[in-house]
Amino acid sequence: MDENWVSDFLSHQEMEPNRTGHATLPAGPPGWGGRDAPAEVREAHRHSLGLGWLYYGLARALEPRTVLSIGSGRGFVPILLAKAQRDRDAPAITFVDPSFDDDFWTDAERVRKWFASFGVEEHIVHHLMTTEQFAATDSCAQLPPIDLLFIDGGHFYEAVEADFRLMSPRLAPGGTIVFHDTVSRSANPKWSGPRRLLLEIEERHPQWQLLDLPFGAGVTVMRERASQSLPGYFQGLCEQWPDPDSTQF
Numbered sequence: 545m546d547e548n549w550v551s552d553f554l555s556h557q558e559m560e561p562n563r564t565g566h567a568t569l570p571a572g573p574p575g576w577g578g579r580d581a582p583a584e585v586r587e588a589h590r591h592s593l594g595l596g597w598l599y600y601g602l603a604r605a606l607e608p609r610t611v612l613s614i615g616s617g618r619g620f621v622p623i624l625l626a627k628a629q630r631d632r633d634a635p636a637i638t639f640v641d642p643s644f645d646d647d648f649w650t651d652a653e654r655v656r657k658w659f660a661s662f663g664v665e666e667h668i669v670h671h672l673m674t675t676e677q678f679a680a681t682d683s684c685a686q687l688p689p690i691d692l693l694f695i696d697g698g699h700f701y702e703a704v705e706a707d708f709r710l711m712s713p714r715l716a717p718g719g720t721i722v723f724h725d726t727v728s729r730s731a732n733p734k735w736s737g738p739r740r741l742l743l744e745i746e747e748r749h750p751q752w753q754l755l756d757l758p759f760g761a762g763v764t765v766m767r768e769r770a771s772q773s774l775p776g777y778f779q780g781l782c783e784q785w786p787d788p789d790s791t792q793f
Contacts, residue, residue, distance in 0.1 A: 568592070569581055603629065611690070617648075623659065636667045693712070704737045726756065
């Protein structure tokens, strides 16, 4: 990624990782991932993409054809995902946000200019609606299976549960889901909907494997277990290899 692009990206106050919950500072109290960290600590992380490197790197490493990003205050995640797609000449990402926080996403021309300021206006298609509304559209029906799904919409349980329930069945085989705010940035449990959902998934759906990264507001990467990760795979290797004491590669 071009260093000048990163500098331009971070020059926008709205993209400060401490502010957006994407800094690589420890999640939870007392600093809440940078939100309440001392000024000198915040400043030290002010000029780094923080967890943004992970998002961009995932989109480059996984080489997804179809990317769906749900929710974003000012576009930190979808812009980085779109940048990754642009850098490898891949299809535009789909971005769904009903603009419930404020009216930022309601003006289509302002949205276009905002994305254009990062050079990704051709690589993001924004839908001004909820996930439930999007799920009922022709655009959603025509969307190819999703290779990378990023869920960062409403943080109450009902909202994040709906995002997962409606979009996870549309994952491509081997598709990856990333949840943001899985530690939360508030002591109020109402804002820990993503964590509540993931605890339920761990308990009820063992086919999913989860990796928690407790930085910023918390990030969790999730995908269905591959056959190679199941006990039967290793057992099958043992049965096929004739000499259990062999060190041959």
